[in-house]
Amino acid sequence: MDVRDFRLLGAATLDAVRARAAAAVAAWAGQWGVADDACQVLCARPSSELAGVAWEARWEARREAGNRQLWLAFPPALQQSLQRAMFGRDDRPAGFGAAPGQLAALAAERAADALGAALASALLDADAGPGAPAQPPAHLLARGAGTLCVTVAIGAARCRILLDGAGVAAFAPAAAARAPLAPVALLKALHATPVRLAVRLGQAELGLSALMSVAVGDVIRLGRAADAPVEVLAPDGGALLRAFPGQTQGMVAIEIDGRH
Known part of the structure; x- marks a missing residue:
């Protein structure tokens, strides 16, 4: 080549x-x-x-x-x-x-x-x-x-x-000398960057016929206990944190319990 x-x-x-x-x-x-x-x-x-x-x-x-x-x-x-x-x-x-x-x-x-x-x-x-x-x-x-x-x-x-x-x-002007860039603390620079995280409450498997008949008001069992911890997912879909669902100031919330 x-x-x-x-x-x-x-x-x-x-x-x-x-x-x-x-x-x-x-x-x-x-x-x-x-x-x-x-x-x-x-x-x-x-x-x-x-x-x-x-x-x-x-x-x-x-x-x-x-x-x-x-x-x-x-x-x-x-x-x-x-x-x-x-x-x-x-x-x-x-x-x-x-x-x-x-x-x-x-x-x-x-x-x-x-x-x-x-x-x-x-x-x-x-x-x-x-x-x-x-x-x-x-x-x-x-x-x-x-x-x-x-x-x-x-x-x-x-x-x-x-x-x-x-x-x-030979006629190109010489590049002007520039001072080296100061080092950057990457973690500090990223502190203000918003990140959207998903919380997985559970999973369920449905047959195609059942899926076609689902209507408003139906209840689907997620295969986990109501008091079991939920998973907080990283942007790539992998499990990042373990938490418990709850409520604060009238809004649904989670309490972080640990890392995966």
Whole structure:
């Protein structure tokens, strides 16, 4: 049987991952001449739409406490969106000034590579190079896997970054230290708890025909003497106390005689 942890991620962890990714994107944008308002960084738990994403690269940082992994998926429109963000819209006729256009495209390609490296370095907290393209295991996209998806929107392009549970755990805020709970006297705490007890006066066996003919006013013998002790039953039905029936202040009562 395959057993995996179910990890719940709070808003503080999502904010910490998004803040780290946003800082890396802002630093990258300043280096490559991309306006800050041209990039938007979002962080969310994986959704079903990631199942169809073609992941292009994978980074891995090896740690003593466990390896951290990250996957990148850049859409085909990224290079064009980057080129416009870096150099503005190119309205020149086709075939006119091809060399500057080729340089702009090359710069946008290099900027995309630098963006992937910046995000991997920031989220893995290590300088690790990309490995061979590989799809993340299916269980990392399942609910409760502890993974997060960072989306960097540049124009119409949406770049996806999937960070595994080990990487996300590094950003989780440390649990606040709490004083140990004081010991509880269980019997004292239960003193005010009401308990309903049943009293068994006796037992009788009736045939089905006799039971069908029982009417109001009939007397059924219980098979015990009137002055014999009765049983007080515990909530589970077992005999708990021995008592004698009586009367006090005009009400039927029992007097406890001992324990069973």
